Amino acid sequence: MDRLKGKVAAVTGGSHGIGAAAVTRMAEEGASVAILDCLDKEGEALVDTLSARGFNVGYWHCDVGNEQAVKSAIDGAAEAFGHLDVLVNNAGIAGPNKPTHELTEEEWDKVQTVNVKGVFFCTKHAIPHMKKAGRGSIINLSSIYGLVSAPDVPPYHASKGAVRLMTKTDAMLYAEDKIRANSIHPGFIWTPMVEGHLGSSGDDLEAAKAATAALHPLGHMGEPDDIAWGIVFLASEESKFMTGSELVIDGGYTAH
Numbered sequence: 001m002d003r004l005k006g007k008v009a010a011v012t013g014g015s016h017g018i019g020a021a022a023v024t025r026m027a028e029e030g031a032s033v034a035i036l037d038c039l040d041k042e043g044e045a046l047v048d049t050l051s052a053r054g055f056n057v058g059y060w061h062c063d064v065g066n067e068q069a070v071k072s073a074i075d076g077a078a079e080a081f082g083h084l085d086v087l088v089n090n091a092g093i094a095g096p097n098k099p100t101h102e103l104t105e106e107e108w109d110k111v112q113t114v115n116v117k118g119v120f121f122c123t124k125h126a127i128p129h130m131k132k133a134g135r136g137s138i139i140n141l142s143s144i145y146g147l148v149s150a151p152d153v154p155p156y157h158a159s160k161g162a163v164r165l166m167t168k169t170d171a172m173l174y175a176e177d178k179i180r181a182n183s184i185h186p187g188f189i190w191t192p193m194v195e196g197h198l199g200s201s202g203d204d205l206e207a208a209k210a211a212t213a214a215l216h217p218l219g220h221m222g223e224p225d226d227i228a229w230g231i232v233f234l235a236s237e238e239s240k241f242m243t244g245s246e247l248v249i250d251g252g253y254t255a256h
Contacts, residue, residue, distance in 0.1 A: 001030060002030045003029040003238070004026055004029040004030045004031035004086075004232065004235055004236055005029075005031075007030070007031045007032070007085055007235060007236075008032045008078070008081040008082065008083050008084050008086065009026050009034065009084075009085075009088060009235060010034040010036055010073075010077050010084060010086070010088070010122075010126065011023050011026070011034070011036065011088040011090055012036045012062065012064050012089055012090050012091035012118065013036075013037055013064075013090040013091030014033075014034075014035035014036060014037055014043065014046070014088075014090065015035055015037040015039040015042035015043035015046055015059075016039065016042050016192060017189075017193065017224055018090055018186070018191060018227045018228065019090045019091070020224070022088055022090065022227070022228040022231045023050070023057065024046075024050065025225065025229060025231070025232050026228075026231065026232055026235060027050050027055035027056070028055070029232055029236070031235070032056040032057070033050075033055075033057045033058075034058050034059075034060055034073075034077030034080070035057065035059045036060050036064070036070075036073050036074075037059070037062060037091070038061065038062065038063055040061055043061075044059050056081070058077065058080055058081075060073035060076055060077055064114060064118030064119075064122060065113040065114055065117055065118055065121075066121075067121045067125075070118075070121040070125055071125045074087075074122065074125045074126055075125070075129075083129060083132065084133065085129075085135050085136050085137065086138075086235045087123065087126040087130075087136070087137075087138045087139065088141070088231055088235075089140045089141060089163075091114060092114060092118075092141060092159075092193070093110070093111060093114050093115065093193070094153055094156050094193055094196065095107060095110065095111035095155040097152050097153050097197065097200050098154075099151075099154070100154045103155065110155075111155035111156055111158075112159055112162075115156070115160065115162075116162045116166075119166060120166070123138055123166075123181075126138070127174065130177070130179045131177050131179070134178060135178045135179065136178070136180065137179070137180050137181075137182075137235050138170060138180065138182070139181075139182060139184060139231055139234045139235060140163050140164075140166065140167045140182070140183045140184070141183070141184050141186070142160045142161075142163040142164045142183040142184065142185050142246075143156075143157075143160040143185055143186060144185055144186065144248070144250050144253050144254050145157040146160035146163060146183065146246075147164070147185055147246070148254055153197070163183060164183050164185075164246065167181050167182060167183040167244065171244030171245075172244065175243060180234075180239070180242065180243035181243055181244065182246070183246050183247070184227060184234070184247045184249060185246055185249070185250060186222060186226075186227050186249050186250060187216055187222055187250030187251045187252075187253040187254075188212050188213070188216070189223065189227060190209075190221045190224075191224060194221070216250065216251030216252055216253050217251065217252030217253075218251040219251075220251065221251070222249065222250075227249055233247075234247065
C-alpha cells in the first residue's frame with residue numbers, strides 16, 4: 001500500500017481506460033495524483049470516487065496539445081500537492097485508419113499534436129518541478145507499434161515511434177538531475193480507444209476483438225490494470241536503476 005508514499009504524480013488522459021487504472025493504483029499505493037484530461041465529467045467522477053475512499057486526488061482540465069493549458073495544469077497540480085515528481089504521459093488518440101496516400105495533412109497533424117507534441121509539452125513543464133524536487137520519473141506510454149509496425153494507422157505508428165526515442169533522449173538529458181524516463185509498450189488493451197479502432201474496420205466487433213486477441217501468444221487482450229501496475233513500478237523506487245528503458249507489456253505480441 002505504500003510503494004508510492006510521498007510521491008506526487010500527474011497522469012494525462014487520466015479519466016478513463018489505462019489512465020484511470022493508473023490513477024487508481026497509484027493512489028492506492030500512497031501517491032497524490034493529479035488527473036489531467038479534457039473529459040471533465042469522467043475526471044471529476046473519478047476524483048469523487050477516489051476521494052470517498054480517502055485518497056488524495058484532483059482534476060485539472062487540460063488539452064495536452066495546448067502548451068499554456070499544459071503549463072497551467074501542471075503548475076496547478078504541483079502547487080496543490082506541494083511538488084511533482086512523477087509524470088505519466090498517457091493521453092493519446094488512434095487517428096484515422098487509412099493508408100498513407102489517403103491521409104490529409106490535418107488528419108496527420110491531429111495525431112502528432114496529441115501523441116507527440118503533448119508528450120513534449122507535458123515533459124517540458126514537468127521538468128522544472130522535478131528539478132526542484134530533486135528527483136523524477138517520466139513514464140511515457142508508447143505502444144507495441146513504437147517497436148514494430150503493421151499495415152494500418154500510419155500516423156499512430158509514427159507517433160509512438162517518436163515517443164520511444166523522445167524517452168531515450170530525455171533519459172540521457174536529465175539523468176544527472178536524478179530524473180528518469182522510461183517508455184511502456186502495451187499490446188492491445190481493451191479500452192475505449194481500442195474498441196473504437198476495431199469498430200472502425202467495418203467488421204463485426206466481436207469477430208474483430210477475437211481476431212485481435214489471437215495476435216497475442218497468451219491468447220487474449222490485456223486489461224488496463226496490466227499496464228497500471230507497470231506504471232506503479234516505474235514510478236516507484238523499485239525501478240530506481242531504470243532509465244531510457246522499454247517496458248513491454250504485450251501478451252507476447254512482439255515476441256513473434
